[in-house]
Amino acid sequence: MSNHDDQSDAAGRADEFLQVFKKGAEFTQDLLKENERLRFRVVKLEETLKEKGHEVAVESPDALELKNKIIALEQEKEAILDQIRVVEEENQNFANRYVEIEEENNMLANLYIASYQLHSTLDFKEVLKIILEIVINLIGAEEFGVLLLDEKTNHLEPVACEGLVKSELPSIAVGKGIIGESVESGENYFIDSMEGYERDFEKPIVCIPLKIKEHVIGVITIYKLLTQKDEFNDVDYELFTLLAGHAATAVFSSRMYSDSERKLSTIQGFIDLLTK
Amino acid sequence: MSGYKVLVVEDSPTMRQLIVFALKRIRGFQIVEANDGVDGLKKLSAEKFDLILTDINMPIMDGLKLVSMVRNDPNYKTTPIIVITTEGATEDRERALALGANEYITKPIQTMKILETVKKLMSV
Numbered sequence: 470m471s472n473h474d475d476q477s478d479a480a481g482r483a484d485e486f487l488q489v490f491k492k493g494a495e496f497t498q499d500l501l502k503e504n505e506r507l508r509f510r511v512v513k514l515e516e517t518l519k520e521k522g523h524e525v526a527v528e529s530p531d532a533l534e535l536k537n538k539i540i541a542l543e544q545e546k547e548a549i550l551d552q553i554r555v556v557e558e559e560n561q562n563f564a565n566r567y568v569e570i571e572e573e574n575n576m577l578a579n580l581y582i583a584s585y586q587l588h589s590t591l592d593f594k595e596v597l598k599i600i601l602e603i604v605i606n607l608i609g610a611e612e613f614g615v616l617l618l619d620e621k622t623n624h625l626e627p628v629a630c631e632g633l634v635k636s637e638l639p640s641i642a643v644g645k646g647i648i649g650e651s652v653e654s655g656e657n658y659f660i661d662s663m664e665g666y667e668r669d670f671e672k673p674i675v676c677i678p679l680k681i682k683e684h685v686i687g688v689i690t691i692y693k694l695l696t697q698k699d700e701f702n703d704v705d706y707e708l709f710t711l712l713a714g715h716a717a718t719a720v721f722s723s724r725m726y727s728d729s730e731r732k733l734s735t736i737q738g739f740i741d742l743l744t745k
Numbered sequence: 746m747s748g749y750k751v752l753v754v755e756d757s758p759t760m761r762q763l764i765v766f767a768l769k770r771i772r773g774f775q776i777v778e779a780n781d782g783v784d785g786l787k788k789l790s791a792e793k794f795d796l797i798l799t800d801i802n803m804p805i806m807d808g809l810k811l812v813s814m815v816r817n818d819p820n821y822k823t824t825p826i827i828v829i830t831t832e833g834a835t836e837d838r839e840r841a842l843a844l845g846a847n848e849y850i851t852k853p854i855q856t857m858k859i860l861e862t863v864k865k866l867m868s869v
Contacts, residue, residue, distance in 0.1 A: 571857065572857070575767075575856035575857060578766055578767070578856065579763055579854065579856065581766075582759065582762045582763050582766050583759065583763075585762070586758065586759045586762060599758075599759055602757045602758075602759040602760060603759055605757075605831060605852070605853075606757060606759060606760045606763065606831075606852050606853055606854055607763075607853055607854060608853055609831075609852060609853035611831070695831055695833055695851070695852065695853070696833040696834060697833030697851045698833075698853060
C-alpha cells in the first residue's frame with residue numbers, strides 16, 4: 470500500500486537523520502578530547518621549560534604550532550556544533566512533520582473505510598445506519614439528526630437520528646434559520662463557542678450539508694458531542710466535508726435504487742395483470 | 746514477533762473495519778472479528794487469542810459482561826483486554842478496569858492511541 474510505503478520511507482529518512490546526528494556528536498566528542506589532550510601537552514611543556522630554568526617563550530615554534538592547532542580545532546568544533554544545531558532543528562521539524570503525516574494518514578485510512586462502508590450497499594436504511602455509525606465513531610457526536618430535502622415542499626425532513634427522538638425533530642424550510650441557511654448556501658456551520666450551549670433543535674452546534682457537487686440533498690445536524698470530545702480539531706473539519714460528499718452520494722444512489730425497485734415492481738405487477 | 750491472534754469484538758461493522766484496518770498496520774497480527782459478546786465468547790473458546798479489543802455497548806451481550814466472563818476463564822486470566830467505547834465517564838472506565846480490562850480507550854476512534862496501546866501491551 471502506498472501509505473505504508475510513504476511511512477516506511479519517512480521512517481527511513483528519520484533514521485538517516487539520526488545517524489548523521491550521532492556521527493556529528495561522536496566527531497565533536499573526539500575533537501573535544503583532542504583539544505583537551507593538546508591543552509594538557511602545552512601545560513606539560515611549559516612546566517618542563519620552567520623546571521629547566523627557561524622562561525616560557527611565547528614565540529617558540531613548538532608553542533606557536535600548538536596554539537595555532539588549538540585555535541583551528543576550536544574553530545572546527547564551533548562549526549560542527551553549529552552544524553549539529555541545524556541538524557537537531559531539522560530533526561525536530563522532521564519529527565513534527567512525521568506526526569502530522571501519521572495523523573493525516575490515519576484520517577485518510579478512516580475516510581477510506583467510511584466511504585467504503587457507505588458505498589457497500591444500495592439499501593437506503595442501511596446507508597442511514599452507516600452514516601449514524603460514522604458520525605458517532607469518527608466524529609464523536611452523541612446527539613444528532615439526518616434531514617433530507619423534500620424537493621416538492623422544499624423542506625428538510627428528519628429521516629434518522631441518534632440520542633434523540635426522531636418525531637421531536639422539526640421539519641425545516643430551506644433558507645430559514647441556521648439549518649435552512651446552511652442548506653441554502655451549501656456551507657458548513659459551526660457554532661462559535663459550545664460553552665453554555667443548550668440543545669435547540671433549530672440551532673445545532675454543527676450543520677453539515679450533504680452535497681453532490683453543488684446540489685444539496687440534506688443535512689446532518691449535531692446537538693451534542695460525546696463527553697470526552699470537547700472541541701473539534703483541524704482533522705474533524707476536513708472529515709466533515711469529505712464525509713458529507715460520500716454520504717450524500719450514498720444516500721442519493723440508494724434512494725434512487727429503492728425508487729426504481731418500487732417502480733419496477735409496480736410495472737411488473739401491471740404486466741402480470743395484463744398478460745394473465 | 747509474529748503470529749499474535751487478536752479478537753476484535755464490535756457490533757458496528759464500520760467501527761470494526763476501522764479497528765481492523767488500524768491493527769493490520771502491525772505486522773504479524775492475525776485478526777478475527779466478532780459481532781457481539783456472545784459471538785466473541787464462541788470464538789474465544791474455539792481458539793486461543795493473545796489480545797482482545799472490545800466495545801461496551803453491544804446487543805445480546807455487552808462488553809463489560811464479556812470482560813468479566815473472559816477473566817473468569819483460566820485460559821484468559823492474563824490476556825490483555827482493551828475496551829474501546831463511547832462511554833467517557835470516569836465510573837465507566839473504573840468499572841471496566843475493575844472487571845479486568847487492561848486499557849480503556851474512548852471514541853471517536855483514535856488510531857494512534859489504539860496502536861500505541863496495543864504495541865505497549867504486546868511489547869511489539
